[in-house]
Structures are given as structure tokens and as C-alpha cells.
Amino acid sequence: MSEIFTTDVLTALLAGGILAGVPLLFAALGEMVAERAGVLNIGLEGYMLMGAYVGFVTAYHTNTFLGFLGGAAAGAAVSLIMVVLCIRLGLDQIVVGIAITLAAEGATALIFDSQFAESRPTLGATERIDIPGLSQIPVVGGGDTSDGSVFSQPPIVYIGLAIVVGTAWTMRRTHWGLNIRAAGDKPSALDAAGVSVLGTRTWATLFCGAMAGMGGAYLSITAAGLFEDFITQGRGFIAIVLAMLARGKGAWVLIGAFVFGISLSISDALQIAGVDISTDLVFMLPFVTVIAVLVVFGRRSYLPAALALPYVRGAR
Amino acid sequence: MSSDATAPATAAQAPPGPAETAPPAAIGRMAEIVVRSLVPVLLALVAGGLVLLALGANPIQFYADVWSGGMDFGAWQDTVMRMAPLALIACGLIYVFKAGIWNLGIDGQFLLAGGVIAGLAPELYGNMPDALMFLILFIVAGVVASVWTIVPALLRAHYGVNEIITSLMTSFIGINLANILIKGPFQDTASNVPQTEAIPFTNLLPTIPGTRIHVGVIVAAVLAIATWYAMSRTSFGLRLAILGANARAAAHVGISVPRLILVAFMTSGAFIGLAAAAEIMGIWGYVRADWNPAFGLLVVPLVFLARFNALATIPFVAALALMTIGGDLATQNAGVSNEFTLLLVGLVLLFMGVTELLGRRRSLGQSYLQGIKRRKG
């Protein structure tokens, strides 16, 4: 087996893992924050799709940077539906979340087809930043390979890492973080303490939308360089799973996103090594592993007590 | 008290204010149901129409096409047949949702059951009477999908692991496993695309005389009624409702919570398996690799909008079936992407939610004070 894992293969594996993992990272991070605040965004897939579409179109007409901003804005805009209908008006989060995903799938496909049905444009490769020195290390450096590796990535990846760290710090050390944690576990207590539950949940959800939109934009701008119908292919749901498994810890989101990213890209890497392995099987493996871990260790999963429950002051 | 045992919202508890001014309960409820289902559909059609206009298509023509595509020239029979799997999934979900359990692994359960029976059918076909074959296949489908829920169910029941995560994960696994089976052991070697060997079109499920409609529809109808009865009248339904409303209370009153979770999960799986059997054995006769009708996401919200009432899901399911069947023709004619149907379904769901809310607001908006004063005076 050892000769399969040549430098090239390992580099491709890392690069592919990052490429596929970053969208999951953004979306799962956003979802983790929203879940802690008590909002379950089943519409994550929809936020990502809208982010992918708007991000792509913006990047196509302007530049990559604005593309990412546009994607984030689009994701946040879609999550506003969630804010208004579920957080403000108390509708069922799961129903609205599914509606958002369906509507976003329909809307993006429809509009994109009517716009670009013939041309099917693509974007060029996103520019990477080589970390001086580190990018020359074999395998993890990636300065001299076509797809980069850990230390040769587009700026958005480094921004993403900074956001993970910043989010973890905010959750632990600031009033925002404290409010978010309380809003998911016992909203009535937060309300009684004079902090708006609806406001806290609103900001957490908008953050989630923006992050998911950004992840979607990465998918279309950087990872694929094009937009196509259903480009997210269920990644929104994987991100929900990752967010729940992370139990509110930013580091776990990072690890989970990377592991799943690798599993999404491993068959490509193995093809470089000349191994032909069913993508179905490879894609199954991380899920099977997680389930096996859960079965063997029987870990009690922790979810906020008020997850997906609307808050109504004084209701009995 | 004539109220439904398991539904907390009954006429008896309606706030005194609005209840007193409301027309006789039966008419009022009928009117409410009509309003609750028609208004959102109309709003969604209007909103969708605007989108169509923006895309340069004629909305009136489009909707006429949806209708004729789903109803005319015998297409209504396709619509009715599409209702069978949708209704069976909806009923299956009622058993879990009522108990506060999120089985979101529908697609995996559906495809795995479908894949397994599609692989099994060619082995059985011709070796036994068709009736026996169908019976076996329906049972196998139910069992396979049911078994596929065991892991999330046990993890939830004994370790409290959230079943949203585990059922989604087992769903991904199930979908991939079905593909592995279809591309591997079950593959029809005679075909050059990966798919299972097909049962002849003429030997699929028998049809209702005079129509093309297969008997899976009857199975679905009977099970929908059975589900309604189980939920509203039996102790099983009440136990599920208690578990859903307050799991600690369920343990306190002597319900074996882990067992009930398992039973609810497996029942829902069995229904989803039957849905797959009805679809595969009634319509297709084989399964192609990577085929995924993704019914799960479409049905979940309907169950909510019907408030976990099996009979109330039927009109919602009918509307969905009509839209998915008729939508194909209409999008083709209008030259828009056939994903428009998804947008329309999404819009209907959003507007249904809003309509529901406005109804609730209206009854809540009035001060209870009025009712009390009036009653006293």
C-alpha cells in the first residue's frame, strides 16, 4: 500500500480535502452558532445554493472578492426569510427550512438557466497566496503544485480560518456568545435577564446565512469555477450534521469539515494513484465511521434544549 | 366530549371570545380548511406567475398546462398513482413526528428498500405466482426500510443521540449502499447503463379494472385510514402523543420510552419501504443507479401542515402529485427549467405557513377580556 501514497497523491488529497472542506466549514460554522441560539436551519442547503449562484454571477461580472461578499449577502438575505417567519412570527422551523431549500433549488436553477442556458460561463482559477517559507514544505506546502496545499490557498481560506478562531473566541468570551448560548438552552432566562431573545436569534441566523452563502460562493467560484443546478448536492445537510456533531466547539467544526472534505475528494486522489474505487463507497465511509463511533461509545449528544422551538414570552 | 383524543387543539378549548361569535363548528371548520389550503396555493400561484412573467413565459398558459398535464388524457391516473408513495411516506412520518422524533432519513430508507426489491424481483419473477411475489416484495421492502431505522432509533432510545443527525447520516449511507448494490450484485448485465433487471411492464402490480391505476393506491388509502384511526382513537396513538409532548412525563406514566421510540421509528420505516414497493412495483419494474425522486423533503412539510392528521394529508398529497406530474409538461411548453415545480412547491409551503399564522393571529389578537365580560354580562 505504501507506494500508493506518494507525495503527489498526498498533496492532491490535502488539496482536495481543503477544496471540498471549506464550503462545509463555512456552512457548519454558521449553523453551529445558529443552533446554539436555538435555530435549526434546515434551509442551509438553500442558503448555500443562493450564495453559490449570486456569488458566481457577481464574480463573473466583477471580481472574486465581490463575489464572495455577494454570496454572503445572498445567504443572509435568504436567511432573513427564516428570521421573519420563524423567529419573529413563530412558524415551524423545519417546514420553513425545507420550503427555503426547495424554493432556492427551483429559483437558482430557473434563473440561471434563463440567463446562461447557452453560454454556461466559467471562471478562471482563483489566485492563491503562498505563505512564505511554509509553502515550500513538501506535501503540506503546495506552493509549486497546481491545486495548492495547506500553505498555498486563496485568501478566502485564510479568512475562513480566522473566522473560525474569531467565532470560537466570541462564543466564549463575549456577551454576544453568552447570549447565544442562553438563547438556545433557556430563552426565557435570557429574556428575564433583559436581553432580547428574538434579537439574539436574529443575528445568529443572519450570521449563519452569511456563512453558508460564503461557503456556497466558494463552491461555485473557487472549487468549481462555474455554477450548475443543485451544485451543493446535499452539502447543506452534511453541514447540519457536522454542526451538531461539533457540540458547539469551533475546533470540531474544523476537523469535521476537513475529514468530510477528504472523503468527498479521496476517489479523485486515488485515481492519481491509479486506484479505482467506487465513489459511493468512499463517500459512505465517514458516515459509517461516525455512526460506528456513536454505537461503540454511545456518546450522549448534546443539543440546545430549545432548539427549533419558537420563543413566546410568558407562554405556558 | 367529542374532541379528538390526541389533538390538544379542540373546539372545547377554543378561546371563549372567538368561539362564541364563530358560526356552527362544523361549517366553520370546513371553511377554515378550505381557506387554509386554497389561499396559500393561490398566493403561490400568483407569486410563481410573476416569476414566470419575469422570465418571459405566460403564467396563465403555464398553469393551464400544469392542470392538463396532471389531469387530462388520463394523466389524472398518473397523478393518482403518484399519490400512493407520497401518502404512504406521509403516514409513516406521522408515527414519528407525533412522538417528537425526527426521522429525516426518508430518502435513504426509500431507495435502499427500492433497490433491494428491484434486485430481488427478477429472482422471484416466474418462479411463483405474481401475487405471492408482490406480497414478498412488499414485506421485504417494509422490513428493509424498517431495519434501516434501527440504528438511529437505538442510539436515540438508549444514548439520547439526536436522531436528526443519525437519520440523515444513515440516509446518506443508504443511498450510497443502494447505488453500490445496483452497480454491483444487482446490475442487469444485459443493460449498458447500471440498473437492475426489469420486470416486464405487463407484469407489474395489477391495476384497478378500467384504469391504469395500480392497486398500490388502494393499499395506501387503507393504510392512511388505519393511521388516522391509530392516531386518534387508540392508546398507541396517545402514547406517541405523550412521548412527543413530554418525554419525561411519558416515562413517569409508565410508558417504556426506549421501546416506543424503536417501534415508532420502525413503523415509519416500514411505511416508507411500502411506499418504495408501490412505486417500483407499480410504475417502474426496475431501478436505475443514482435514481432519487427525493420525495422525503417534499413530504415532510405536508405532514406538518396537515397537523399530523393522516386524512388531512390527502389533499396536500394530491396537490403535490398534480404539481409534480403536470409540472413536467408545463415547464417543457413554457421553455423554463423544470425545477420551476420546486420553486412553486417551496412557495406554497411558505404561504401555507403564513396563512396558518394569520389564522392563529386572528383568534389570538382579540383580548380574552371581551369574551369573559360578555359571558358574565
Add this chain to the structure above:
Amino acid sequence: MTGTTDTAGHDAAAAPAAVELRGITKAFPGVLANDHIDLALRPGEVHCLLGENGAGKSTLMSILSGMVQPDEGDILMDGAPVRIDSPKRAIEMGIGMVYQHTTLVPTLSVLDNLMMGSSRAFRLDEAGSRERLAEVAAMLGVDVDPDAETQSLALGQQQQVEIIKALWRGSKVLILDEPTSMLTPQGVVELAKAVERLKGHGLGVVLITHKLHEATSMGDRVTVLKQGRVVGRLAPHELAGRSHQELQDVIVGMMFGEQVAPAPELVELQEHVEPARARRDLPEEPLLTVDALEVGAKGGEMGLRGVSLAVRPGEILGIAGVDGNGQRELAEAIAGQRPATAGDIRFRGVSIARLSVWQRERLGLRYVSDDRMGEGTVAALPVGLNLVLKRIGQAPFWRRGSIRHAEVERNAREKIAEFAIRTPGSGTRVGTLSGGNIQKVVLARELSNDPKLVVYNKPTYGLDIVTTRMVRERIEALAAEGVSALVISTDLDELVALCDRIAVISRGRIAGVIENGAGAEQRVGELMVGGHAEVVR
């Protein structure tokens, strides 16, 4: 109604009101919770708000704290009308409230709970908050661990944290909604001292309680509510110079009208509690034996370590102890809700340690949980169904697998009448009833259908005097018929009044069992204090 009512609580001699409620009215579906209530709160005064269960006390105070919006009426702060449309506004105005039901986030630390919403700053100020906690704790005379996870604290300690939280931002008015219901006698004394200190700092305090001796000893002014209306007031000069007994008679008269007052047999009304039960001859053969029972500790609980007890037919055995010393574990292990890790439980001659809740119930074992909202009832279901929850699937309520609504309804009518449950109807959701009435629903369910032994966990917690008396009378009446009782309570007076024997539980062990009789209270107290000193450090 009574001569002691002065109109609208205006009192020329007293300090001007810090907060004044005028004509407050609030209706819920089917009930008028507050009906044109006037109330004035003055600085440096303890205002007691009394009334039976469901009288509207919590609702009125929730209006003041911004949790509930009134249908009619005005609130005046320092004479100027204000709108308190959110708890945030209330806090800004200096109104702090300790709610009847906990408002701490169970998964957060004590410090996190206190810091929540306490400042507009971005970063959490941990160091500063620790100092402030030490300060407020010193003012109250309590000691809490800032880093403890809130859910791991005993209920009494949680209540202390609640009070600290309410005082955190230097409230002008402090509302305490039944703060003593979870405290031990010593805890109540501590609280009284703290309230006295706060008064000295010029705070206006509202105290809601069902224990009249607390009202008469701590209160400077009393307002009595009944069915949403003010039915009596006592100004400071009316309180001064009267004996506790006299005052309590007056208050009971206001609360319940003529039908109960004077009520010398009410335990709370007596200065000295006497053991109420004469010792009776009971069969020797125990009905229930608990033998070296062990239960694992989970999530901050104590667990049980080698608990042995025996209850004879018709006997009332009390379990005294500071809350959180294994009471709930014991009750749940007997009821079958929690597995025993070792030891045996025998009931009516058979080992039941491996039987399910359901099987034990069918043998005649009943459990009145202390958590009536959390597990005792299903809030979303109507009263009628809640009354048959433990008999699901059984005749006469179910026949051939199908529910008989007429039977459920008939049973509901019967129980509502028998237990005087105040509810708009049998179809009302249980969650909307007041605490006392929810408790009555639980009792009505547990005490029907031929019980043999009933485990009561804090059976009168949060109940008004009349309901409390009704519950105790039921326990005694059933005992007279041979139905045994295991009464778990933190209220020593209650146990002394009810029980044949009293066991003291401490840190998951039985510290001793005492025959009730002269001097029992003191000896139980000694055993309890031994445990108390160890538990609450």
C-alpha cells in the same frame, strides 16, 4: 369585606410609592387573572402578596417585570406613568424579580448566569463579576461557587443564585415569588435576614408566600388577592401590635371568606406544632421494604448508598432532609423510573426491583412527583386526559383498543368536583392552570383506582393553605383506610404533623429513623443539620 381594607392602599403617613399599579387587569383564556388591581410599593418596605393558588399573584408581578402585558391599567414609577413592555425595561427601571419557576440557564455556570445581560460591553468581565458576586453574596449572607454548573446545584442554592441575580444591578424593587418554598427552616431565617438588610438599603420588596407566619414576621404591609381581585389590605399600623395568631386569622378570613376562618387546626396558624397523629397499632408485616438500595449518581445528584427502609400497611413514613440529598432518587427508584444498581425493593411480598413503572403501578404503587410541570403532567394535553394518563389502554377508558371519550369526560367531571380543581373545563390544557391546581390534577390521578402505597415527593410544595390542608387530610384519610404513604418533604412541620415515623436522608444515606412524638422535631433537626452542614458548604 373586612374592616382592615384601606382604599387602594394609599397611606398618607407612609413614604411615597416607588412603583404604583393602577387598575391592572389581565385575562387569559377562560380566566380573569387580574381584575382592576391597585397596588403601591414603597421603598424600605416589605409588601406581602398573599392569596390562594390561582389568585393571580404571579401574573400581577409578571406584569410589573415586563413578562406579561396587561389588558388594562397603568404603572407609575415615582409618580410618572411608564410602559413596561419587556423585562429589559423593567430591569432598566430597577425592578428585579425572582420568578416562581427558575429562570437560570441550567447548562451555564453560576457566573455566566449572573453576567447574562448585565452590561452593554462586548467582552465579558469575569474578574469584575467575581468581585460583584462576592459583594452581593456578602450582603445576602450566602456563599455560592461561581464556577459551579447551575444544574448541579440543589434547588435551595439555585434559589439563592436567583436572588443574587435579581439584585445584581442594584434593583429598586425586588420581587420574590415564593422564594421560600424550596428552603429549609434555616434557609428561611437567612432569607429573612437578607430581606431585612435590603430594606435597610432602601429597597422595596414584594414577597409572595403561602406560609402565613413568614408573611406576618417579615411583612410590613399585606395585600390579599382572591380570584384576581384585591380582597383585603393590612397597613403597617394594622400589622403592628397584633399577635401573629390574630393576624393570621384575619388574613385567612380575607383569603377564604367565612367558610374556613377561624381555622385553628391549620398547621401554619399554630405557634407550636404538635405531632398530629396519635400512635396507632399497625400490622407488623411491612408493605414495602427497601433493602440496601443503591442508585448511581448522575449529573450532580447524590445517588443512594445503601438505603434501607420499611413501611407498614397504613403507616405514614416521612423522609426529611435538605433538598438534593437523594430524595428524588429514592422516590424514582421505588416508582421504577430509575434502575437500582444494587439492593432490593419488596412490595406486597414480591420483589419489584426489576418491574417496570407500569407493573408497579398495577400492583398499587403510586408516585406523586415533585416536578408536576416537568413530568407529572403533559402540559399540552387537556385536564381530562391528564387524569387518565396512568391508565392508558385500560377499561373503562379504552375498550377494544379504542378510546371512550364519554368515560374520560365522566371521570374528569368527577375528579374536578371531588378535588375542587379550578379549571375552565375538562378540555383546558393543564399547562395553563396555576401551580396548585396542577398539583390537584396529579393527586386526583394518583389517588384513584385503589392505591396501596403512595410515594409523595413534596406533596404540598407551592400550595395554598386550604389546598395544603386538603392534601394532608387525604394522606391521613387514606392511611386510616390502610393505604401507606412515604412522604418526602423539606418542610419539617409538615412531617411532624403527618407522620408515624420520620427518616432523615443525608448525602444519599438514611441518617436515622425517629418515632414521631414529643421532641421528634428537635431530633430530626439535629440529624438534618448534621447532613446540612456537610452538604451546603
